[in-house]
Amino acid sequence: MGHRTSTVLALIMSMMLTTLVIAAPARPAQAAKQPASGTAASAAGSAAAGAADAPAASHKTLYLTFDDGPSQRYTPQILDILRREHVRATFFVLGSRSQEYPGLVRRIRLEGHELGNHGFYHEVITGKPDVWVRQDVTKAERAIRAASGVTPVLYRPPGGMIDQREMAMLTKAGHPVVLWTLDSGDWRAKSAAPIVNTVLRNVQPGAIVLFHDGISPSRYTAQALPKIIRVCRARGYTFELVPVGPAASRITTHADSRQ
Numbered sequence: 001m002g003h004r005t006s007t008v009l010a011l012i013m014s015m016m017l018t019t020l021v022i023a024a025p026a027r028p029a030q031a032a033k034q035p036a037s038g039t040a041a042s043a044a045g046s047a048a049a050g051a052a053d054a055p056a057a058s059h060k061t062l063y064l065t066f067d068d069g070p071s072q073r074y075t076p077q078i079l080d081i082l083r084r085e086h087v088r089a090t091f092f093v094l095g096s097r098s099q100e101y102p103g104l105v106r107r108i109r110l111e112g113h114e115l116g117n118h119g120f121y122h123e124v125i126t127g128k129p130d131v132w133v134r135q136d137v138t139k140a141e142r143a144i145r146a147a148s149g150v151t152p153v154l155y156r157p158p159g160g161m162i163d164q165r166e167m168a169m170l171t172k173a174g175h176p177v178v179l180w181t182l183d184s185g186d187w188r189a190k191s192a193a194p195i196v197n198t199v200l201r202n203v204q205p206g207a208i209v210l211f212h213d214g215i216s217p218s219r220y221t222a223q224a225l226p227k228i229i230r231v232c233r234a235r236g237y238t239f240e241l242v243p244v245g246p247a248a249s250r251i252t253t254h255a256d257s258r259q
């Protein structure tokens with residue numbers, strides 16, 4: 001990723017943090033508000049929140065995101081887990097795979113998740129002519145709409161690769177860009193444990209967590225997910241859809257290559 005992009009994303013990130021600080025209430029008197037689980041993890045979570053960063057206690061939101069699907073093999077497994085755990089997530093699906101598996105795209109939507117656009121064939125957009133980029137996004141959008149009846153708003157570029165100009169162009173065209181703040185590393189995982197550890201070690205309020213439901217290590221994503229959800233919930237986190245709207249463009253950080 002280029003230096004210019006890093007700078008832009010760092011700027012965007014700092015805007016986001018500023019927003020979070022501004023949005024935090026002065027002093028919420030609700031440290032006791034915890035799910036009734038009574039586990040060690042829960043106690044540790046509330047202690048940490050109380051000590052370091054009390055204002056964030058009422059904003060312990062996580063945004064789970066899944067890329068590169070839908071996959072006939074892994075997307076149903078992941079949807080089953082999310083349903084069982086009552087968690088909603090955002091799926092950045094590919095146009096080509098939406099054409100291939102329209103029933104899965106419908107299921108994602110019907111089960112209350114958000115559909116985002118991840119391009120048609122997962123081709124990296126940086127360095128491509130603007131007209132190509134717009135066509136790719138539009139083509140994927142049409143495929144997702146044809147499958148689900150819903151027009152996706154959020155866009156996540158393949159590989160997370162995008163420059164400032166492209167980001168502005170797409171946002172202006174009605175496709176606010178969402179990257180992530182926490183890469184679960186599932187794309188390189190050879191078991192579930194490193195995915196669990198990466199997320200639980202680095203999670204913080206407002207994190208947008210990158211997972212995949214459409215690549216072969218997604219089998220480990222599915223294995224890791226129940227524990228991640230339960231431990232985060234015990235620490236007081238709630239799970240929400242990435243907000244749809246222009247504000248989404250500020251929520252970014254680039255982490256790694258393959259996504």
Ligand SMILES: [Zn+2]
Pocket residue numbers: 067068118122158159258259
């Ligand atoms: Zn991807």
